[in-house]
Amino acid sequence: MSAHAFLSASSAHRWLHCPIAPSLEAKFPDTLSPYAAEGTLAHKFCELKLRKYAVEPMASSTYTRRLHKLQKETGYQKEMDECSEEYLDRIKSIMLSYPNLPHVVAEQKVDFSKYVPDGFGTADCLILGGDTLNIVDYKHGKGVEVDAKNNPQLRLYALGALERYAILYPLKQVTMTIIQPRINNYSTDSISVAELRDWGTNVVKPAADKAMKGEGEAQPGEWCRFCRARQQCKARADYYKNVGLKAQEAGDPKLLKPSSLSQYLELAKGLKQWIEDLQDYALTSALNGAEIPGWKAVEGRGSRGWTDQEKAFEVLLQHGIPESILYNRVPLTLAQTEKAVGKKEFEEWMQDFIVKNPGKPTLVPDSDKRPAISNVAKAENVFKDMEA
Ligand code: SF4
Incomplete structure (x- = not known):
């Protein structure tokens, strides 16, 4: 994986928007999330099953031995067996979409340094045949639903794969798939090789050059969420500091109207997350002895427990x-x-x-895949029923 590259594929979403993020992030330690080890183990199950099925001849006894070894690793959960089966099933269907048996590669190192300085990464699965490259990425996390649409990480891996395989296959089309079985998320996006290369040359390359030098303006946005500088970033603080002011400029001197709500909601996106980040930072600093005027760390309300x-x-x-x-x-x-x-x-x-109960109504941006709901439609239906 490209976790240690200055401009990693997994953080591309961030540095493509905010060119100063990598240099600011470099000032903070790269701590591993507790879920990273879980994800790595789940990936090993996926890799083993894919290798046995499509990459290398493997005796059943070898496969069983390797599988049992993985099942004994710390952090193993039965769910990993099932998720990796799902991963393999999805790959089998992609393979069936090729007129002839495609070539399958597991855990392939891809080099996209033509577009991003020192850019490399590891693609979970590449499927090649005729003019089509399929690139499949397994996600074990369930905190954030990952979309394959315009996904820069997958696109960068695809650019790297093209560097390696375009000489062997007459590739014209790339399809990228995210398999996130724990939240039933299976997302796919396609792009022509010409468009992908154009994106690499005209979007990625200039952005990477800027990010490498730490030039350009900080751009706060939803990509700040996993930025290591997010708690202390001044640009992010300034953005939210001005939210009230910008909202005031939006009009509505006394009462808000639905027509102007979208403007306020857009401005306030990420505000809650920023406040939480700020509180975390302040608490850690206070516990480390820093003075934060007007604030202090205290012991939370304790609770009673059994000795035995x-x-x-x-x-x-x-x-x-x-x-x-x-x-x-x-x-x-x-x-x-x-x-x-x-x-x-x-x-x-x-x-x-099992019955699927409808969830509580939730407000989401227009870009969300779920269809809009409204009480008006329900009321109209009731009215029609009454008329009938
Ligand atoms: S917190 Fe956001 S604005 Fe600040 S450096 Fe990170 S990505 Fe850029």
């Missing part, structure tokens, strides 16, 4: 308190049961017992 719960309950039982009072039998939630039983078995055995 088993022994405490023994005493309660001896005093005649029945077990039914002391213990609660709580069933697992649907998601916990699915995780414990396994996705396939759960789907097979439980399909008659």
Whole structure:
């Protein structure tokens, strides 16, 4: 993976928008998220299954031995077996879309340094045949839904793959797929090789050159979310500091109207996240002895705990308190049961017992894939029913 490159593919979304981000980020330690190790292990399952199916001949005994070895690694969860099966199933369908058996490569290092200085990364899966390159990326995280549409990380990997394979295949089309099974996210985007190269030359290259030199203006936006400088970035602070002012300029001197709401909502996007980042930074600084005028760190409300719960309950039982009072039998939630039983078995055995309840109405930007809902349509339907 390209985690250590100054301009990594995984952070391209950020440096393509904000050219000073990499130089500011370099001032902060690159701490690994606790989920990174989990993702790495899940990727190993995907790689093993893909290799056995499409990359290299592997005796069943070798495969089983390797699989058992992975299952013994720290952090293993049964879910990883199922997610990697899903990954493989999706790759099988992509392979079937080729008229002839395609060439499949797993965990291929790709070099896109023609566009980004020292740019390299590792593509989870490349599928090549005829004039089409498919590039597949597995995501184990479930915190953020990753979209393949205009995804710069996948595009950079694709540019790297073209450098390596365009000489061997008459490639004209690239299809990029994200497989994120834990949140049922399967997203695909396609681009012609000519368009992709044009993007590499005219968008990526100039942006990378600027970012490399740390030139240009800071551009706050939703890409600040994972920036290592996000807590202390002055440009981000200035942006939100001015939100109220900009909103005032938007009109509506006394009361807000729905027509101007979108302007306010646009300005306030990310505001909550910024406040949380600011509070985290202030708390850490205060705990480290920094003085923050008007603020201080205090001990939160504590809670009581058992020194030895088993022994405490023994005493309660001896005093005649029945077990039914002391213990609660709580069933697992649907998601916990699915995780414990396994996705396939759960789907097979439980399909008659599952109902999809509509979620609470949520406000999202227009770009969200879900269709809009409104009470007006419901009211009209009720009216039509009454008329009927
Ligand atoms: S926090 Fe946002 S604006 Fe500041 S450097 Fe990072 S990406 Fe750029």
